[in-house]
Amino acid sequence: MEGGGAQVQNGGAGEGTGGVHVRQNVRRKYVKLGYHYLMKHLMTLCLVPIVAMTVDKAGQMSSDDVLHLWLHLQHNxxxxxxxxxLLVFGATVYVMTRPRSVYLVDFSCYLPPSDLRVNYKDFMEHSKATGxxxxxxxxxxxxxxxxxxxxxxxxxPDAMRYIPPRPTMAKAREEAEQVMFGALDNLFTNTSLNPKDIGILVVNCSLFNPTPSLSAMIINRYKLRGNIRSFNLGGMGCSAGVIAIDLAKDMLQVHRNTYAVVVSTENITQNWYFGNKKSMLIPNCLFRVGGAAILLSNKSSDRRRAKYKLVxxxxxxxxxxxxxxxCVYQEQDDRGKTGVSLSKDLMAIAGMALxxxxxxxxxxxxPISEQVLFVLxxxxxxxFNAxxxxxxxxxxxxxxxxxxxxxxxxxxxxLEKNLQLQPKHVEASRMTLHRFGNTSSSSIWYELAYTEAKGRMRKGHRLWQIAFGSGxxxxSAVWEALRNVKASPNSPWMQCIDRYPVEIKG
Known part of the structure; x- marks a missing residue:
């Protein structure tokens, strides 16, 4: 009985302590919120007395004071x-030299056909059957x-559905064409864009770089104009999608009134690992088919129909x-099998890079409030060596x-832990991984498509895309929504968004 009584007392003490902690956390929350509001409106609060004094001073001026001020201006x-x-000249120089705004008109993510789906059981049976x-x-x-x-x-990819698999050049080209052309066809349909209006084309694919290039394949398919500025980025890993956006942005600063199309993808067909080195088997389990096409513009007239502005x-x-x-290294194992090896130090290095x-x-x-706290x-x-x-x-x-x-x-x-995010902030990333797997550089666009499909993107919202890659x-890319954004037609989430979010097991 005495032991039971002791347990009750301890439990009561624990509940009391827990209540104190809750109240302290609530108090901290509101103190921090008040601090942020104060810093946000600090300039306004400082200007109010100055404006009041100026108005009061102006109200005390007599007609003789006003006449004296006018005569003084005439003499000068x-x-x-x-x-x-000088003011007009400075304003003109600023307008002429300021960076041009870059608008994201629309984007499209590729949705593979249902016959390419693979579940855990089929994956393992197929891996075993290859021998x-x-x-x-x-x-x-x-x-x-x-x-x-x-x-x-x-x-x-289709090549992996055969026994034995068929990782041929022809099958790799087939995968590339299906993904890139599928995303582009949908993009051109949704935006009513004439492909010949494209002035800049940037394609990124890390592991598959045929001759002619992937960008040349697109130019040939859509008969793009002969003076197009085309670029093909290879070997730059999963973060190359942001690099491609950055390159397109720089090109749009140079070339006026034009469109840029960015195509981000990865090719699995010839990069499946058929060996037994553990660090090189992980990509087999994570990487899946996917790709995205993004339409950018520097035309001021496109602001009205654009979804986002690049910040x-x-x-x-x-x-x-x-x-x-x-830490992410393509190499051959002891048997001469080629694959991508992931180091045990990967997460530590990713944290350092972040x-x-x-x-x-x-x-x-x-906001200035967060910067002040960081600096202090x-x-x-x-x-103080504190x-x-x-x-x-x-x-x-x-x-x-x-x-x-x-x-x-x-x-x-x-990243959820290091950036102190809440589950809702990483929902798009987790659900994209669940539904489409690691689609390399295009994954950040499937995540944005998820946010749009959920109807969460409102005018003025800011979006942070974070990508990691070999090297x-x-x-990072930061975008600002120019309107309340809805999902584009034929979004990859269109048929399944009502089932998400789902509980992730394991």
């Missing part, structure tokens, strides 16, 4: 004229699949560090939506 007519001319994997490798792949966050409806692109490259350079990237991005997007914490640590934890800026104050590259469950978990790179 030359000075007034010169100041006015290329030993029992240990098969068990390893099974465990990875169960913990990956992928669902039962992802897609593999910032921040790129970070850690390739000077040997560990970072080798830290560097947000150090640059933070001052561009964070840093100064206290440096000046044992103070570095302040992690609250990026939820800067962004309404997050599109984190769906590279794997661990990637999303790590090692971390790249």
């Amino acid at each position: 007519l030359v000075t007034v004229a010169v100041c006015s001319a 290329d994997f030993d029992d240990s490798s098969l068990e390893f792949q099974r465990r990875i699949l169960e913990r990956s966050g992928l669902g039962e409806e992802t897609y593999v 910032h692109v921040v790129r970070t490259h850690c390739g000077a560090d040997d560990r970072a350079f080798h 830290k560097t990237n947000i150090t640059t991005l933070g001052p561009l997007v964070l 914490t840093l100064a206290a640590k440096k000046l 044992n103070i934890r570095p302040y992690i800026p609250d990026f939820k104050m800067a962004f309404d939506h997050f599109c984190i590259h769906a590279g794997g469950r661990a990637v999303i978990d790590e 090692f790179k971390c790249n």
Whole structure:
């Protein structure tokens, strides 16, 4: 009886302590919210007394004071004229030299045919039937699949459905054509764009780079004009989609009144690994078929129909560090089988790259309140050698939506933790990984399509796309919604959005 009484007392104490913690957390929340509102409107609060004093002073001026001021201006007519001319000249220079706005008119994500879907059971049976994997490798792949966050409806290329598989050049070209042309056909239909109006074409695919190039395949298919500026980016990993956007943005600063099309994809057919090295088997379990086509414009007339405006692109490259350079590495194993090896240091290196990237991005997007807290914490640590934890800026104050590259469950978990995000902020990334798998550089566009399909994108909302890639790179793109955005026709989520979000097991 006495022991039971002790337990009740301890439980009561625990509940009391828990209640205190809840009240403290609520109090901190409102204190921080009040602080943010104060800093946000600090300039206004400072200007109010000055404006009031100016109005009061003007009200006390007599007619003689006004006449004296007018005569003073007449005697200094030359000075007034010169100041006015300088003001007009400066305004003209600013208008002529300021960066042109880049608008995202629309984008399209490829939805593969249903006969390319693969579930866990079929995947494992097919892997076993190929005869290329030993029992240990098969068990390893099974465990990875169960913990990956992928669902039962992802897609593999047609070449992988045969026994034995057919990773030929012809099949790889077939996969590339299906993905790129499928996304582009839908984009051109949705935007009513004449392909001959495209002035800039940027295609990124890391592992498949045939001759003629993928960009040449698109030019041939749609008979694009002969003076088009075309670029083909290879070997740049899953973050190349943001790099392609950055390149297109720079080209749109040079070439006036034109359209740029960016095509982001990856090709699996010739890059499936048929060996038993564990670090090279992971991509087999994660990477799936997918691709996206994005239409950008620098025409001011397109602002009315565009979905988003590009605000910032921040790129970070850690390739000077040997560990970072080798953490995602294409190589051959002991049997001469080619694949992409993922290092055990990958998450640590990704965290380092993210830290560097947000150090640059933070001052561009964070409200002044968060920047002040960060600077004060840093100064206290440096000046007083205080044992103070570095302040992690609250990026939820800067962004309404997050599109984190769906590279794997661990990637999303790590960013959710490091950026102190809530489950709703990583929902688009988790559901994209579940429904489509890791589609490499195009995953951030499937995530944006998910947000649109859910009807969550409102005018003025800011979106942060974060992508990681071999090299090692971390790249960010920031967009602002120009209107309440609805899902485009033939969105890849159109037939299944009502089933999401789903609970992720494992």
